[in-house]
Amino acid sequence: MAGFLLHPPGPPPQRVWAFTVIAAALALVAVAAPREAHAQAGNSVRLEVRLTPDSAPRGQRAPVVRSDNLLGDGRWLSTLRSGLPVRLHYRVEIWRSRNGWLDQLTRQVYWDVVVRHEPLLDQYTMLTIFGSRVQERRYATLDALTAALAFAYQINVSPAEAGSYYYTATLEVSTLSDSDLDELERFLEGDLEGARGREGLGDALGRGATRFLLRLAGLPRLRLEARTGRFVVR
């Protein structure tokens, strides 16, 4: 078959096929570094998640997530000043630790922060998006923006059932394509239907191409992960 299915001219023997798959998997696992280690060590942006003090009677503790030094990286400031919005997607997950078996994801919470530079005003707009609630703030100086980006978020999602738990936090930093931005604008205008619904005319070719080109063009993209220690709910 041609096109997006490109295959060699003849069918290889079954054993060769199986060997190829296994060898490819092993090679990939061998050469690829664990993602978390790479992200935290290779970039100056930092993500931390810590537990609130152990003061609840049953030992419940909430996570506090904070990222730091995003603009110290330089790449993101350059991206902002190039006119591209930067999106910070935070996700916090509650994991229940189960000895001798796979840990269990019990809940997750996520929110977004979108920052963009408005060159005509020389200001930075920061949108904080929690579900359907959006908060917009503007900052005129990098100092103020840097400080605002270092806000800590305390998530009130303590587990209810007894057990051993830990939290993981993920921060994905990326640029927004024009389609994403348009979708965001529609969301901000209250058009939840349009923003969440079907792909609009004109978007199909453009969205794929834009995302692909953004990805390969060397525009920064970053994913950080962090986790807390275990705590016990009695």
Add this chain to the structure above:
Amino acid sequence: MRPLAVLLLLLALPPALRAQDSVIVIDPDAPAADSLERVGPPPDVVAELIEFYNDSTTTRVQGDVAFPSGSRFDGRLALHRGNLRIAGRVEGPIAVANGTLHLLPGADVRGDILVIGGRLIRAAGARHEGRQRVFWDAAPVVQTEDGLLEIRERRRPIGDLAAARTSFQTGKVRTTLLLGTGGTYNRIEGLPIVFGPTFDLRTGRRSALKLDLRGILRTAGSETKLADFGYQARGEFRLGRFGVAGRVYSELTPIEDHPLSPSEAGWSAFLLQRDYRDYFDRRGYGGLAWVQVTRPLRLELSRRRDDERTVRATDPWSLFRNSDRWRRNPLIDDGHYITTGVQLDLDTRNERYLPSTGWLIRARFEHSSSGDVAPVQLPRLVRPDVPVGRRYAFDRLFFDVRRYSRITPSLRVNARLRADGWVGGDRFPVQRRVSLGGPDLLPGYDFRVSTCAPSGFSDPALLALCDRVVTAQVEIRTRLGLNLGFRTRAGDNRSGRFIGIEEADLVFLADAGKGWLAGDGPGQVPVNRIPSFDEWKVDVGIGLDAGEIGAYIAKGVSDDESVKFLVRLQRRF
């Protein structure tokens, strides 16, 4: 998505303390509420700043200004835009608009300080006597030609990056003008150009009117039996969770929505002259009503009347293999069809494009009928003669259930079950028939490996003839750091941009599917049965998915299939 709301600690604090508060408390269980809150410094404080700045007794400075150690300034001092660095003595109040005030070691300020739109950075050893108010949020001020400050009206945000789409506000109506490509590149229309306005009117806090008008310019040749221009017009009214809409259209419609997404099918056609979809011309009108029962759950009822006609493939240009012939576009059963449908959508995914958890369920039932169908000749095993003297009517059921799960922090398992096909009435017309095989549903097999064509029946269009298809897919994903590329150097020896792909998902996949004709004839499956799993086609594979591009190898294991190599421009599902 689970409803989220936030209790911002800063909202409960006195205004002067908001900017400095650095902990935001999120309560996911608080009642959800749609809102857009624009936070800024209190208007009365901004007015005070402007009054201070514009006072004729105030010394106004701009940009970066420094008062060195040993210097002394008496009076009212104001700065707009810049950094005010004080290491000497200032006797009098200071105001800073959209700038930063630095009190350096040795600074001695005796007067009130007001900073809006910046920070106060105070070094150890700096002295200050007086009131101190700092707001990080930008002051909404602009400088006039005579050097004074005035309130800047907040402009409405627009998608200022979209070169071919712009929006503006006229009174209560928001207008968006679009000029773009329409859907996909294909062998019927070439590259359709879509243009037209969208008008949005917020009629109330919970209600909105929208009118979407689109013209479609088709760039392919005129031998397609398709008009050079198409159109789509849609008007809708939303009130809270309810909505109604009406549509009028003349558009090119794909017969099946797989084996590639519209964007991938477009790129495949444009680059490689391989169009993986078949199309027909649809002109008509219809209406729908929906209710958003909960945020993830939506129910829709629709009715439409379509004039469906065959269109011919033409010969649009492609980057490679341009001298090849395009696959023929099939003949369909022309006629006017009236379709009534009900659809359910449940979407609890945490993200739309790269979900890691949640459900996506879409189920649709349609009843269609026609009084003037002009059927093409199909083998009797595929379809008995179309009835004469009564309406030709049939029922269709489609469902697509997807589950995204994270089973460890770094391991995800995704599964999908999809079925589509005839469930009652007369047998399907050509343009409702289905097939199986290809990159989306069965990547280990060729495109349309299963068309249900009886032996001896050959069609250059590779016509889809099945009554029903069902597929099940599962994949396991884990994230890997790849660093496939190189990192540029920034000027000051810091690492710069990474050109290439830094990370990707390692994907192990398995798929199974079956397409069949329903009935009691030879090779058919009874209408109340699903074929035994032994008869399904099964494939396995492995791939790397970087989100916007993925590469896979897959092989069918239930037949003697060759290994397939695939490139995808989005996630499999």
